Amino acid sequence: MNDPQGSRATEPGVLELPASTALPQVGEIVEATSRDGQAVCLALLETGELAAFEPRCPHRGVPLCRGTLEGGLVICLDHFWRWHACSGEAAGGGHPALRTYRVERQGEGLRLLPP
Numbered sequence: 001m002n003d004p005q006g007s008r009a010t011e012p013g014v015l016e017l018p019a020s021t022a023l024p025q026v027g028e029i030v031e032a033t034s035r036d037g038q039a040v041c042l043a044l045l046e047t048g049e050l051a052a053f054e055p056r057c058p059h060r061g062v063p064l065c066r067g068t069l070e071g072g073l074v075i076c077l078d079h080f081w082r083w084h085a086c087s088g089e090a091a092g093g094g095h096p097a098l099r100t101y102r103v104e105r106q107g108e109g110l111r112l113l114p115p
């Protein structure tokens with residue numbers, strides 16, 4: 001393996017994404033996989049901020065990479081629940097928050113930490 005960090009143990013609650021992770025374009029949500037096999041959504045906001053959040057809608061579990069981004073909000077297209085992409089705070093409707101991560105660069109890859 002050419003990746004010297006691949007065998008390092010990951011701290012609990014932290015996701016490490018390898019350099020090969022395909023990053024989203026502006027306004028796009030993509031699903032990525034951490035070194036230890038966990039799925040996560042990445043979204044690139046119009047502000048240039050990279051947001052990371054849980055990959056499935058807390059309502060009925062549909063993939064949020066099939067949703068859309070509008071003005072910094074993630075919108076699940078099944079029943080239109082909305083959240084602020086970076087904070088995970090629900091936008092109207094009183095539904096539960098989305099689990100999010102703080103994003104840090106780690107070499108060529110990314111490190112996602114609890115908020």
Ligand code: FES
Pocket residue numbers: 057058059060061062076077078079080081
């Ligand atoms: S499945 Fe996402 S809002 Fe219902």
